[in-house]
Amino acid sequence: MKIGELSRATGTKIETIRYYERIGLLPAPARTAANYRSYGGAHRARLAFVRHSRELGFTIEEIRSLLDLSDHPDRDCGEADRIASLHLEQVEGKIAQLTLLHDELSRIVGRCRGGLAGDCRVIEALGDHAQCRGTH
Amino acid sequence: MKIGELSRATGTKIETIRYYERIGLLPAPARTAANYRSYGGAHRARLAFVRHSRELGFTIEEIRSLLDLSDHPDRDCGEADRIASLHLEQVEGKIAQLTLLHDELSRIVGRCRGGLAGDCRVIEALGDHAQCRGTH
DNA sequence: CTTGACCCTGTAGTGGCTATAGGGTGCATA
DNA sequence: TATGCACCCTATAGCCACTACAGGGTCAAG
Numbered sequence: 001m002k003i004g005e006l007s008r009a010t011g012t013k014i015e016t017i018r019y020y021e022r023i024g025l026l027p028a029p030a031r032t033a034a035n036y037r038s039y040g041g042a043h044r045a046r047l048a049f050v051r052h053s054r055e056l057g058f059t060i061e062e063i064r065s066l067l068d069l070s071d072h073p074d075r076d077c078g079e080a081d082r083i084a085s086l087h088l089e090q091v092e093g094k095i096a097q098l099t100l101l102h103d104e105l106s107r108i109v110g111r112c113r114g115g116l117a118g119d120c121r122v123i124e125a126l127g128d129h130a131q132c133r134g135t136h
Numbered sequence: 137m138k139i140g141e142l143s144r145a146t147g148t149k150i151e152t153i154r155y156y157e158r159i160g161l162l163p164a165p166a167r168t169a170a171n172y173r174s175y176g177g178a179h180r181a182r183l184a185f186v187r188h189s190r191e192l193g194f195t196i197e198e199i200r201s202l203l204d205l206s207d208h209p210d211r212d213c214g215e216a217d218r219i220a221s222l223h224l225e226q227v228e229g230k231i232a233q234l235t236l237l238h239d240e241l242s243r244i245v246g247r248c249r250g251g252l253a254g255d256c257r258v259i260e261a262l263g264d265h266a267q268c269r270g271t272h
Numbered sequence: 273c274t275t276g277a278c279c280c281t282g283t284a285g286t287g288g289c290t291a292t293a294g295g296g297t298g299c300a301t302a
Numbered sequence: 303t304a305t306g307c308a309c310c311c312t313a314t315a316g317c318c319a320c321t322a323c324a325g326g327g328t329c330a331a332g
Contacts (some may be wrong), residue, residue: 004278015280015321023319034328035269036279049263055264055272056244057237058236060319066262073254080258088241095234098227099153105224112217115253118209126192127185128203136191140309150310159288164315170297196288235279 001039010047016048025064027051083133100136107133137175146183153183159187161200194223236272244267 020026023119026046045069049070053063062083074107111121125131143150156162162182165173185206189199196220205216247257261267 002279012246013321014172016319017208018281019320028245032279035281037330045263048193049181052265053262054319055237056241057234064163066259069253069256070259070263073252075253077251077253077256078250080253080256081245081250084241084245084248084258088238088245090242091238095238097195098231098234101191102224102227102231105220105227107190109217109220112216112220116209116212117205117211117213117216120213120216122220123202123206126189127181127206128145129184129188129191150288152288152312155289170310172297176309190288252303 001044003037003039006039006044006047006108010045010051012047021048023060025060025067055089057091058083061088070119097136100134104132104134104136139173139175142175144182145180147199147250148187152230153179156183156186159196161196177220193221193227194219198223233272236270240268240270240272 001009003014003017007017017070018028021028026043029040029043032038046067049067050063053066058066065083066080069075069077108122108125111125113121117123137145139150139153142148143153153162157164162179165175165179168174168213185203186199189202190196194202201219202208202216205211205213244261245260247261255257
Protein backbone atom coordinates (compact mmCIF):
# COMPACT_ATOMS: atom_id res chain seq x y z
CA MET A 1 0.00 0.00 0.00
CA LYS A 2 1.32 3.44 -0.91
CA ILE A 3 0.86 6.39 1.41
CA GLY A 4 -2.07 7.79 -0.59
CA GLU A 5 -3.95 4.52 -0.31
CA LEU A 6 -3.27 4.30 3.42
CA SER A 7 -4.43 7.88 3.67
CA ARG A 8 -7.75 7.13 1.97
CA ALA A 9 -8.15 3.83 3.84
CA THR A 10 -7.88 5.50 7.25
CA GLY A 11 -9.11 9.02 6.56
CA THR A 12 -5.76 10.46 7.58
CA LYS A 13 -3.95 13.17 5.63
CA ILE A 14 -0.68 12.16 4.04
CA GLU A 15 1.20 14.87 5.92
CA THR A 16 -0.23 13.57 9.18
CA ILE A 17 0.95 10.03 8.45
CA ARG A 18 4.47 11.31 7.77
CA TYR A 19 4.24 13.39 10.92
CA TYR A 20 3.34 10.33 13.00
CA GLU A 21 6.31 8.50 11.54
CA ARG A 22 8.61 11.43 12.29
CA ILE A 23 7.60 11.56 15.95
CA GLY A 24 7.88 7.79 16.29
CA LEU A 25 4.22 6.87 16.62
CA LEU A 26 4.33 4.77 13.46
CA PRO A 27 7.36 2.68 12.47
CA ALA A 28 9.23 3.69 9.31
CA PRO A 29 7.88 1.41 6.56
CA ALA A 30 9.85 -0.32 3.81
CA ARG A 31 10.55 1.69 0.65
CA THR A 32 10.02 0.83 -3.00
CA ALA A 33 12.77 1.26 -5.58
CA ALA A 34 11.42 4.77 -6.19
CA ASN A 35 11.78 5.54 -2.46
CA TYR A 36 8.02 5.47 -1.92
CA ARG A 37 6.75 4.30 1.48
CA SER A 38 5.19 0.84 1.37
CA TYR A 39 2.69 -0.14 4.05
CA GLY A 40 1.05 -3.42 5.11
CA GLY A 41 -1.88 -4.46 7.28
CA ALA A 42 -0.01 -3.99 10.55
CA HIS A 43 0.73 -0.37 9.70
CA ARG A 44 -2.87 0.18 8.82
CA ALA A 45 -4.11 -1.30 12.10
CA ARG A 46 -1.66 0.78 14.07
CA LEU A 47 -2.68 3.96 12.30
CA ALA A 48 -6.35 3.12 12.88
CA PHE A 49 -5.55 2.75 16.60
CA VAL A 50 -3.86 6.14 16.63
CA ARG A 51 -6.65 7.89 14.72
CA HIS A 52 -9.38 6.37 16.81
CA SER A 53 -7.58 7.35 20.00
CA ARG A 54 -7.08 10.89 18.71
CA GLU A 55 -10.76 11.12 17.82
CA LEU A 56 -11.50 10.12 21.40
CA GLY A 57 -9.29 13.00 22.52
CA PHE A 58 -6.22 11.18 23.81
CA THR A 59 -2.98 13.13 23.50
CA ILE A 60 -0.07 11.86 21.47
CA GLU A 61 1.83 10.96 24.65
CA GLU A 62 -1.12 9.00 26.02
CA ILE A 63 -1.36 7.17 22.71
CA ARG A 64 2.35 6.44 22.87
CA SER A 65 1.83 4.74 26.23
CA LEU A 66 -1.24 2.85 24.99
CA LEU A 67 0.64 1.62 21.91
CA ASP A 68 3.51 0.56 24.12
CA LEU A 69 1.11 -1.56 26.17
CA SER A 70 -0.43 -2.94 23.02
CA ASP A 71 3.09 -3.95 21.90
CA HIS A 72 3.68 -5.83 25.18
CA PRO A 73 0.69 -8.15 25.71
CA ASP A 74 2.34 -9.62 28.82
CA ARG A 75 2.10 -6.38 30.77
CA ASP A 76 -0.64 -5.40 33.16
CA CYS A 77 -3.75 -3.88 31.63
CA GLY A 78 -4.28 -1.55 34.59
CA GLU A 79 -2.16 1.17 33.04
CA ALA A 80 -4.43 1.35 29.99
CA ASP A 81 -7.45 1.61 32.22
CA ARG A 82 -5.74 4.29 34.31
CA ILE A 83 -4.94 6.39 31.21
CA ALA A 84 -8.47 6.02 29.84
CA SER A 85 -10.14 6.77 33.20
CA LEU A 86 -8.03 9.86 33.71
CA HIS A 87 -8.91 11.01 30.24
CA LEU A 88 -12.58 10.36 30.87
CA GLU A 89 -12.39 12.57 33.93
CA GLN A 90 -10.80 15.32 31.90
CA VAL A 91 -13.56 15.08 29.32
CA GLU A 92 -16.15 15.32 32.08
CA GLY A 93 -14.38 18.37 33.47
CA LYS A 94 -14.31 19.97 30.05
CA ILE A 95 -18.01 19.36 29.51
CA ALA A 96 -18.84 20.86 32.88
CA GLN A 97 -16.73 23.92 32.13
CA LEU A 98 -18.23 24.36 28.68
CA THR A 99 -21.71 24.06 30.13
CA LEU A 100 -21.08 26.89 32.58
CA LEU A 101 -19.68 28.90 29.74
CA HIS A 102 -22.68 28.08 27.60
CA ASP A 103 -25.05 29.30 30.29
CA GLU A 104 -23.28 32.63 30.68
CA LEU A 105 -23.04 33.09 26.94
CA SER A 106 -26.69 32.42 26.29
CA ARG A 107 -27.66 34.87 29.03
CA ILE A 108 -25.44 37.46 27.38
CA VAL A 109 -26.65 36.78 23.85
CA GLY A 110 -30.26 36.94 24.93
CA ARG A 111 -29.85 40.54 26.01
CA CYS A 112 -29.29 42.06 22.59
CA ARG A 113 -32.26 44.01 21.29
CA GLY A 114 -30.53 45.71 18.37
CA GLY A 115 -29.50 49.34 18.39
CA LEU A 116 -26.12 51.02 18.71
CA ALA A 117 -22.94 49.47 20.03
CA GLY A 118 -22.71 52.22 22.62
CA ASP A 119 -25.83 50.88 24.32
CA CYS A 120 -25.03 47.25 23.64
CA ARG A 121 -25.67 44.89 26.52
CA VAL A 122 -23.50 42.23 24.93
CA ILE A 123 -20.43 44.45 24.84
CA GLU A 124 -21.21 45.77 28.29
CA ALA A 125 -21.47 42.25 29.71
CA LEU A 126 -18.16 41.23 28.18
CA GLY A 127 -16.41 44.09 29.92
CA ASP A 128 -17.94 43.34 33.28
CA HIS A 129 -17.47 39.95 34.82
CA ALA A 130 -19.58 41.00 37.80
CA GLN A 131 -22.65 40.64 35.60
CA CYS A 132 -22.04 36.92 35.40
CA ARG A 133 -23.94 34.53 37.58
CA GLY A 134 -21.64 31.50 37.72
CA THR A 135 -17.88 31.02 37.76
CA HIS A 136 -16.34 30.17 34.45
CA MET B 137 -0.01 51.33 37.36
CA LYS B 138 3.03 49.22 36.48
CA ILE B 139 2.65 46.00 34.55
CA GLY B 140 2.99 43.85 37.67
CA GLU B 141 0.12 45.68 39.36
CA LEU B 142 -2.07 45.39 36.27
CA SER B 143 -1.17 41.72 36.17
CA ARG B 144 -2.31 41.17 39.76
CA ALA B 145 -5.37 43.38 39.31
CA THR B 146 -6.67 41.36 36.37
CA GLY B 147 -5.21 37.92 37.01
CA THR B 148 -3.26 38.06 33.76
CA LYS B 149 0.37 37.03 33.46
CA ILE B 150 2.81 39.78 32.60
CA GLU B 151 3.96 37.95 29.48
CA THR B 152 0.36 37.69 28.32
CA ILE B 153 -0.19 41.43 28.75
CA ARG B 154 2.90 42.14 26.66
CA TYR B 155 1.70 39.57 24.14
CA TYR B 156 -1.67 41.32 23.81
CA GLU B 157 0.12 44.61 23.24
CA ARG B 158 2.36 43.04 20.60
CA ILE B 159 -0.58 41.67 18.61
CA GLY B 160 -2.45 44.96 18.91
CA LEU B 161 -5.26 43.98 21.29
CA LEU B 162 -4.08 46.47 23.89
CA PRO B 163 -2.70 49.90 22.98
CA ALA B 164 0.94 50.58 23.81
CA PRO B 165 0.87 52.45 27.12
CA ALA B 166 2.96 55.48 28.09
CA ARG B 167 6.41 54.78 29.51
CA THR B 168 8.11 56.07 32.65
CA ALA B 169 11.60 57.58 32.56
CA ALA B 170 12.93 54.08 33.21
CA ASN B 171 11.04 52.77 30.16
CA TYR B 172 8.53 50.94 32.33
CA ARG B 173 4.98 50.56 30.95
CA SER B 174 2.48 52.79 32.75
CA TYR B 175 -1.19 51.85 32.69
CA GLY B 176 -4.42 53.63 33.65
CA GLY B 177 -8.03 52.70 34.23
CA ALA B 178 -8.89 52.51 30.55
CA HIS B 179 -6.17 49.94 29.97
CA ARG B 180 -7.39 47.94 32.89
CA ALA B 181 -10.98 47.93 31.62
CA ARG B 182 -9.85 46.91 28.16
CA LEU B 183 -7.74 44.07 29.52
CA ALA B 184 -10.66 42.93 31.67
CA PHE B 185 -12.81 42.85 28.55
CA VAL B 186 -10.22 40.75 26.74
CA ARG B 187 -9.74 38.33 29.63
CA HIS B 188 -13.43 37.90 30.23
CA SER B 189 -14.03 37.26 26.54
CA ARG B 190 -11.19 34.73 26.45
CA GLU B 191 -12.65 32.98 29.49
CA LEU B 192 -15.89 32.75 27.55
CA GLY B 193 -13.95 31.11 24.75
CA PHE B 194 -13.90 33.86 22.13
CA THR B 195 -10.90 33.78 19.83
CA ILE B 196 -8.47 36.66 19.63
CA GLU B 197 -9.88 37.67 16.24
CA GLU B 198 -13.45 37.68 17.57
CA ILE B 199 -12.29 39.80 20.48
CA ARG B 200 -10.58 42.17 18.07
CA SER B 201 -13.92 42.69 16.30
CA LEU B 202 -15.79 43.10 19.58
CA LEU B 203 -13.27 45.66 20.81
CA ASP B 204 -13.55 47.49 17.54
CA LEU B 205 -17.31 47.74 18.04
CA SER B 206 -16.79 48.85 21.61
CA ASP B 207 -14.50 51.60 20.29
CA HIS B 208 -17.21 52.83 17.89
CA PRO B 209 -20.38 53.30 19.94
CA ASP B 210 -22.18 54.72 16.89
CA ARG B 211 -22.07 51.43 15.00
CA ASP B 212 -24.75 48.81 14.88
CA CYS B 213 -24.85 46.35 17.74
CA GLY B 214 -25.97 43.52 15.47
CA GLU B 215 -22.41 42.54 14.67
CA ALA B 216 -21.64 41.92 18.35
CA ASP B 217 -24.73 39.80 18.68
CA ARG B 218 -23.85 37.90 15.52
CA ILE B 219 -20.33 37.10 16.81
CA ALA B 220 -21.64 36.01 20.19
CA SER B 221 -24.46 33.92 18.72
CA LEU B 222 -22.11 32.19 16.35
CA HIS B 223 -19.76 31.47 19.22
CA LEU B 224 -22.62 30.15 21.31
CA GLU B 225 -23.47 27.75 18.51
CA GLN B 226 -19.88 26.58 18.39
CA VAL B 227 -19.90 25.98 22.14
CA GLU B 228 -23.09 23.97 21.78
CA GLY B 229 -21.50 21.95 19.00
CA LYS B 230 -18.44 21.31 21.11
CA ILE B 231 -20.52 20.16 24.06
CA ALA B 232 -22.50 17.79 21.84
CA GLN B 233 -19.30 16.36 20.39
CA LEU B 234 -17.68 15.95 23.80
CA THR B 235 -20.80 14.24 25.09
CA LEU B 236 -20.69 11.64 22.31
CA LEU B 237 -17.04 11.16 23.04
CA HIS B 238 -17.75 10.85 26.73
CA ASP B 239 -20.32 8.13 26.10
CA GLU B 240 -17.94 6.06 23.99
CA LEU B 241 -15.12 6.55 26.45
CA SER B 242 -17.15 5.48 29.45
CA ARG B 243 -18.34 2.39 27.62
CA ILE B 244 -14.72 1.56 26.82
CA VAL B 245 -13.41 2.26 30.32
CA GLY B 246 -16.14 0.17 31.88
CA ARG B 247 -14.87 -2.91 30.11
CA CYS B 248 -11.57 -3.28 31.92
CA ARG B 249 -11.51 -6.14 34.43
CA GLY B 250 -7.78 -6.20 35.06
CA GLY B 251 -5.49 -8.80 33.62
CA LEU B 252 -2.93 -8.69 30.84
CA ALA B 253 -2.68 -6.09 28.10
CA GLY B 254 -2.96 -8.87 25.52
CA ASP B 255 -6.55 -9.53 26.58
CA CYS B 256 -7.35 -5.90 27.28
CA ARG B 257 -10.74 -4.75 26.08
CA VAL B 258 -9.69 -1.12 26.37
CA ILE B 259 -6.79 -1.54 23.97
CA GLU B 260 -8.88 -3.70 21.71
CA ALA B 261 -11.65 -1.10 21.56
CA LEU B 262 -9.20 1.65 20.72
CA GLY B 263 -7.97 -0.29 17.72
CA ASP B 264 -11.43 -1.03 16.44
CA HIS B 265 -13.77 1.80 15.69
CA ALA B 266 -16.48 -0.69 14.69
CA GLN B 267 -16.99 -1.41 18.40
CA CYS B 268 -18.26 2.11 18.89
CA ARG B 269 -21.94 2.81 19.04
CA GLY B 270 -22.16 6.47 18.07
CA THR B 271 -20.22 8.68 15.68
CA HIS B 272 -17.56 10.81 17.30
C1' DC C 273 6.85 13.40 -25.14
C1' DT C 274 3.98 15.74 -22.43
C1' DT C 275 0.41 15.86 -19.02
C1' DG C 276 -1.15 14.90 -14.60
C1' DA C 277 -1.40 12.18 -10.51
C1' DC C 278 1.27 10.72 -7.26
C1' DC C 279 5.47 10.60 -4.20
C1' DC C 280 9.80 12.68 -1.66
C1' DT C 281 12.34 16.03 1.87
C1' DG C 282 12.61 20.05 4.57
C1' DT C 283 10.87 23.98 6.60
C1' DA C 284 7.60 27.37 8.24
C1' DG C 285 3.10 28.56 9.87
C1' DT C 286 -1.24 28.05 12.98
C1' DG C 287 -3.36 29.90 18.09
C1' DG C 288 -2.62 31.53 22.38
C1' DC C 289 0.18 31.77 25.13
C1' DT C 290 4.60 30.49 28.24
C1' DA C 291 9.47 30.29 29.23
C1' DT C 292 14.09 31.60 29.00
C1' DA C 293 18.33 34.40 28.25
C1' DG C 294 20.53 38.42 29.10
C1' DG C 295 20.21 42.65 30.54
C1' DG C 296 18.54 47.40 33.17
C1' DT C 297 16.10 50.02 37.40
C1' DG C 298 14.85 51.27 42.08
C1' DC C 299 14.69 50.90 46.87
C1' DA C 300 15.92 49.08 51.47
C1' DT C 301 19.40 47.38 54.33
C1' DA C 302 24.47 46.33 56.19
C1' DT D 303 28.73 52.87 49.59
C1' DA D 304 27.85 48.35 48.36
C1' DT D 305 24.75 44.78 47.79
C1' DG D 306 20.85 42.23 47.50
C1' DC D 307 16.40 41.69 45.80
C1' DA D 308 12.12 42.56 43.45
C1' DC D 309 10.80 44.35 39.62
C1' DC D 310 11.10 45.83 34.71
C1' DC D 311 12.87 45.55 29.58
C1' DT D 312 13.63 43.13 24.71
C1' DA D 313 14.06 39.28 21.75
C1' DT D 314 13.56 34.68 20.76
C1' DA D 315 12.23 29.86 21.17
C1' DG D 316 9.07 26.35 22.70
C1' DC D 317 4.44 24.07 23.37
C1' DC D 318 0.58 20.87 20.80
C1' DA D 319 -0.98 18.45 16.78
C1' DC D 320 -1.01 19.16 12.87
C1' DT D 321 -1.14 21.78 8.01
C1' DA D 322 0.82 24.02 4.12
C1' DC D 323 4.05 25.17 1.23
C1' DA D 324 8.43 25.05 -1.98
C1' DG D 325 11.04 22.58 -4.89
C1' DG D 326 11.94 18.49 -6.62
C1' DG D 327 11.50 13.15 -8.40
C1' DT D 328 8.49 8.96 -10.50
C1' DC D 329 5.29 6.72 -13.42
C1' DA D 330 1.50 5.41 -16.48
C1' DA D 331 -1.78 7.02 -20.12
C1' DG D 332 -2.72 9.41 -24.34
